[in-house]
Amino acid sequence: MITEIGHYALVLALALAIVQSAAPLWGVWRRDAALMATARPVAAAQFLLVALSFAALTHAYLISDFSLLNVVENSHSAKPLIYKISGVWGNHEGSMLLWVLILALFGALVAVGSRAMPLDLAAAVLSVQAWIGAAFLTFILFTSNPFLRLAQPPIEGRDLNPILQDPGLAIHPPLLYLGYVGLSITFSFAAAALICGRIDASWARFVRPWTLLAWLFLTLGIAMGSYWAYYTLGWGGFWFWDPVENASLMPWLAATALLHTAAVMEKRDALKIWTIFLAILAFSLSLLGTFLVRSGVLTSVHAFANDPARGVFILAILVFFIGGSLALFAWRAGRLRQGGIFAPVSREGALVLNNLLLTTCCATVFVGTLYPLALESVTGEKISVGAPFFNLTFGPLFAPILLVMPLGQMLAWKRGDLLGAAERLTVAVGAGFAAALVLGAIRGGPVLSVVGVAIAAYLIIGSFVEIYGRIAGRGVTLGIALARALGLPRSAWGTALAHAGVGVTLFGLAATGWGVEVVQALKSGDRMDLGPYQIEVREIAKRPGPNFEATVAPIDIRSGGVVIAQINPARRFYPARQMPTTEAGIATLGLGQVYVSLSEQNPDGSLDARLYWKPYVALIWIGALLMAMGGGLSLSDRRLRIGVARRARATAAQPAE
């Protein structure tokens, strides 16, 4: 019965979404406060219903209810508990349900946290959000229903794709969806602003926390996905310029641009049209990502079962929302008044430059991702646009962003002092040169790595120069500096931390040039050098798992004769799906990693393996974590809460720190 209640809840949620998409908007049009006010409780109820539905599906997975087709196709009674839970979204139907759940969650959050927002804006935002919800609920119910039942339930399921049987599945999709779907809120805000015909600094103030939240999760989701691919696929790489990855990178670039431009709009009431456009673009790109990944246009672990009907349906949703919002934009954008004026050299000017570069980067990725697909569908010719293309285009476009980033932080609003800012950055530039000299001398190696590390050091130091200037100075004691540091707004710390995170990631990327790679057949007792370490294969053994058979090669990692780490790279075979997977053995030593991945077993019992020493590789993901932490810090700034909570009123009345 629980399953059927979940199914009905989903149907009811669709009915409510349709109501929510129409009634409040009608209220906005009639200027009827009562009708507008229905949006909030209905949005909350819609979320509760979708949550109930999701819980019911999870319940079915937990009890291995094989009377659900979806459970049969993606679960197995012997699967460990965590994969029974994460398996709920480890398939097309369930992941779409998670998508809608998060969509409804954001709607409910806006409903709960929008007391300080003008009623008509809140009503319009929730209405637009419900349009998206209704579209995807319809999609789920008619093409991807996870609640389809079987009259003759089989006794065992077909198991989850082994590649997805990984803790990463519990983390990566929810984070990424929080990011993707979080962008729907900024989209709804943009569409609502166009509908209401009023966009001002207060709008930017309300939309900013949502942008930040979405961006934060998108950053974490992409980083997590990259790390997952790194240790699961066993190729030793962390970014492949694969279309699926690009599909998540494009919204991230647009959201990053939006984040910065929304700051300009909030503070200076400028760049309104551009901000609205970016908000539409960011969500359009996330829809495009959903389409590319789910329609079967691309083949990957993300594609799950491909069904042309689904692709057409998502394409229709895509066309409706992107086309509709752009039409609305073209129709209404002309009515927006431009706000504050600023000089080219100013914080606004720097942010405009940031936006131009980020959107150009985004366009590059867009072309590199879609051109091969378009070419194939038109001429049938298959071309591969991979790392060489992106390294040649994306790299040079991104480099200026990195160089200008600390400079922009130093500039004042309206009118900046470029020379003064540059002067204060000399320390950071010096740090860059020092890093280049030291690491270049120690490790030598490719020029690109040395240059990259130099820029990274410049970025990390440069991010904190502004804060240092605020808190330290001649005759300032440590106590006073500390007190000042605590007194600074958290958003200032957040900015510095996030920008430093970019530098940290860049450091990790640059250091890949110093890595070591060995391809070899491993036998029991083999010894070899790998970078600064010595490794020894202890044995090659078979070990059974709960729903797989594994061939393991336990390896000791020694430094100066002492065993400092042990890894267990393995190759697994899942009989239910007749599929092998690779479990890379990874040991993090300092900031670097020893990475061993096994492939085929040879007739003589030896195992073909790839062995890597990757210095500073962990910095790539640590940098992303820092970026997200920076976003979190900014989000916790009291100043931003005004759009979210009533409390803000009391705070705003206090004198500034």
Place this chain on the structure above:
Amino acid sequence: MIWVVFAAMTGAAVLAFLWPLAGRPRGDSRLAIETNLYQAELADIERDVARGLMTPADGEAARTEAARRLLASTALEPSPAGRGGAKAASVLVILIVPILSVALYARLGAPDYQDMPLQARIKAQPADMDMAAALARIETHLAKEPDDARGWEILAQVYTRLERPDAAARALRNLIRLQGASPDLLMAFGQSLVFANQGKVDEEAQAAFEKALAIEPSRLEPRFYLALAAEQKGDRARALEGFAGLLADAPEAPFADLVRERIARLGGEASPPAASPPASSGPAASPQGAAIAAMAPAERDATIRGMVEGLAARLATNGGSLEEWSRLVRAYTVLREPEKARAALGEARKAFGADSAATAGLDALAGELGLGG
């Protein structure tokens, strides 16, 4: 029951819509919100000026801009409009939500389906338990305790009955491992293998039959399968020897007909192509037939002749059926004695003179064998 839950859910959903229509709209007034924002903005500007992110003069200008925005926005208070819209919307929602939900669910849902947790299905009372669940339970148990002979025994029986010989063979293999090889188990095991292989006796099955025969030499079935294996390997002589020996030892055994058929096929292939006797009615179909087929050609010829003469004598004295007469005619043809065949045909015509159907059959036979009128 489930529809009561659905009704409650629908009611709650509709209430979520009606709730705000009943009372006064909540939330801050437009003016309060804008003033609130304005104050926050002023605080921000002050902070930025203090941090040096803005010159004091620019700060002053920004304050003026903010004040201008506040003035511009105060005119937009929504009027508490008449209740007409809300009423119409309420009626629509009260109608649409239940109708849409129920109609859609009726199309997509399965309200009669209960939840079916795997554990509950497996633990269910045997009477309610479906066969698949029972088997799964035993399989799961045996995966943990593969030395439980009783479990394998049940599986072997059930799988045999379900005509899943591959699974039955697996169960029997385990049973033999645990209980040792008895002729019964070996036979069942070998047979399952043969069925699983679409009738082919593979090495493993052959070994099982040989072992069963070694333990109990008086057993007949293994001999049949061993002969069959020889036939499949192309060792015709050995196959015939095996079948014939079997038939000689147990002419009344239930599988005797089967054995005769095998012999007939083997023997038939050996006979001249001019006119092969129908396997079902030829001499080989009789118990003696098998023995005959196994004999050396000359000896066999003599034996068959003896049998044919016997049949001719019986028909001449006691008469017989059309079928028996036909068999005699055929036998003479096979023995290349057309004169005797024609004579027998003539006798038959006399015996069935009044029966036009029988005469027609004899004419056809004569035509077929080339015996002329």
